[in-house]
Amino acid sequence: MSALLLEEGDDVLRRAQSGDGDAFASLVGDHESMVFSIAWHFFGDRNRGEEIAQDVFLQLYRNLAKIETRAHLVFWLRQVTSRRCIDEVRRTRPRRISIDDAGDLPVAPAVSDPLAARRLREMIAALPERQRIVVTLRYQEDLDPSDIGRLIGLPVNTIKSHLHRALLALRKKMGVES
Amino acid sequence: MSLETELKNALRRVPAPEGFANRVLERVRNAERHPARSPWWRAVAATFLLAAILGGWGAHEMIERRQEREGQRAREQVLLALRITGEKVAHAQRGVRHITR
Amino acid sequence: MRRFTYRFIVCAILVFSAAALQAQRIHIDLPPSLAAKASESVDVTLDGALLRLAAKFLGDDGDERVARDMISRLEGIYVKSYEFDEDGAYDRSILDGIRKQIGPSWKRLVLVKSRDRENVEIYADLRGEKVAGLLVLAFEPRELTIVNMVGPVDLEKLANLEGHFGIPRMNKSSKRERDNE
Numbered sequence: 431m432s433a434l435l436l437e438e439g440d441d442v443l444r445r446a447q448s449g450d451g452d453a454f455a456s457l458v459g460d461h462e463s464m465v466f467s468i469a470w471h472f473f474g475d476r477n478r479g480e481e482i483a484q485d486v487f488l489q490l491y492r493n494l495a496k497i498e499t500r501a502h503l504v505f506w507l508r509q510v511t512s513r514r515c516i517d518e519v520r521r522t523r524p525r526r527i528s529i530d531d532a533g534d535l536p537v538a539p540a541v542s543d544p545l546a547a548r549r550l551r552e553m554i555a556a557l558p559e560r561q562r563i564v565v566t567l568r569y570q571e572d573l574d575p576s577d578i579g580r581l582i583g584l585p586v587n588t589i590k591s592h593l594h595r596a597l598l599a600l601r602k603k604m605g606v607e608s
Numbered sequence: 609m610s611l612e613t614e615l616k617n618a619l620r621r622v623p624a625p626e627g628f629a630n631r632v633l634e635r636v637r638n639a640e641r642h643p644a645r646s647p648w649w650r651a652v653a654a655t656f657l658l659a660a661i662l663g664g665w666g667a668h669e670m671i672e673r674r675q676e677r678e679g680q681r682a683r684e685q686v687l688l689a690l691r692i693t694g695e696k697v698a699h700a701q702r703g704v705r706h707i708t709r
Numbered sequence: 710m711r712r713f714t715y716r717f718i719v720c721a722i723l724v725f726s727a728a729a730l731q732a733q734r735i736h737i738d739l740p741p742s743l744a745a746k747a748s749e750s751v752d753v754t755l756d757g758a759l760l761r762l763a764a765k766f767l768g769d770d771g772d773e774r775v776a777r778d779m780i781s782r783l784e785g786i787y788v789k790s791y792e793f794d795e796d797g798a799y800d801r802s803i804l805d806g807i808r809k810q811i812g813p814s815w816k817r818l819v820l821v822k823s824r825d826r827e828n829v830e831i832y833a834d835l836r837g838e839k840v841a842g843l844l845v846l847a848f849e850p851r852e853l854t855i856v857n858m859v860g861p862v863d864l865e866k867l868a869n870l871e872g873h874f875g876i877p878r879m880n881k882s883s884k885r886e887r888d889n890e
Contacts, residue, residue: 694870
């Protein structure tokens with residue numbers, strides 16, 4: 431990313447912090463896919479995903495002054511979304527949807543087997559919440575275990591352990607020999 | 609295809625639902641609306657009124673809300689317990705099926 | 710005298726019923742240090758009153774309807790489940806204390822054994838042809854789960870929970886196999 435782009439990004443942030451509504455809308459537009467996708471992949475439920483994503487951006491609006499840079503914004507959004515997802519699961523068990531009720535899901539870029547991808551997402555949504563968020567952050571956001579650990583406040587070895595167990599569980603469920 | 613590749617495919621970012629940003633902005637606007645300020649004497653009168661009724665209807669409301677909370681919590685625990693039990697039974701079934709194949 | 714006999718019979722029935730109920734519940738007494746060592750733990754204690762309360766809050770559709778049907782006649786559900794970050798965090802001999810409570814009316818329905826994957830033991834308390842209780846022991850190097858259900862458990866519904874409550878239908882072949890059984 432060029433220095434110019436970085437400056438532009440930070441400029442939008444500063445304007446949003448000064449109360450520029452359009453600038454805040456621009457921040458939402460830039461990051462809504464990331465936030466919604468984390469929540470949707472976590473719950474396997476589009477409505478739930480949108481609810482959480484909206485809450486996150488409302489929280490962002492209230493905490494804009496604390497955000498220092500664009501990079502910090504991305505970190506903050508990932509962190510708050512992850513924590514909201516885990517808190518929500520602990521507060522109330524998510525309503526599960528079966529593969530037949532999945533309905534109108536957003537279409538992801540082409541994958542080799544959409545049904546397999548959907549099944550895999552359902553399996554992920556059935557993992558224990560920590561494993562679920564670790565897998566989502568690792569494979570959706572391409573974060574390494576140390577970044578994930580910083581985001582959700584767990585030691586890197588614990589993250590690796592959650593990832594390892596999640597992959598084992600998924601392989602077992604898919605009938606693939608590790 | 610390796611599991612890791614499948615996971616990356618399955619967990620790709622997707623567009624947020626249409627109109628998402630507008631709905632966020634609407635919520636922000638609603639959150640910014642402040643309630644109209646009342647004269648100070650209205651606040652005092654409201655406080656006395658509230659204190660007078662708290663012993664009656666207020667207490668009943670509190671009991672109902674507590675029962676609602678307990679009921680929701682019990683519901684969550686039932687769903688959790690059945691999920692865990694179902695997973696273990698399903699695993700056992702797969703084990704038996706694997707042997708009898 | 711007649712009144713005394715009548716009261717005696719009613720009390721005897723109540724005591725016998727209570728004793729029968731007691732016999733079905735398995736006490737999942739595990740050392741408190743287990744929860745402290747676990748990276749994730751679940752502890753569910755639902756007696757009859759709480760189950761009836763929960764039923765009022767379960768919805769009419771989908772999973773919640775299935776749940777309401779399943780718990781409708783149960784007198785208790787007790788679950789303890791722990792996940793650990795390392796192998797060997799618990800001593801498997803603690804399960805012996807639970808197995809010792811299994812009385813003569815209990816029958817083992819399923820035993821899945823593995824050295825390094827999940828082991829599952831499922832027991833049912835059978836009174837004639839009726840199920841009066843269920844016990845599930847599931848354990849692997851980094852996970853321990855114990856479930857006790859008290860009351861008439863619908864084993865067929867339990868066996869068909871795949872696809873509900875987030876329990877994935879593992880693959881199409883498993884469903885095909887079930888349909889062909």
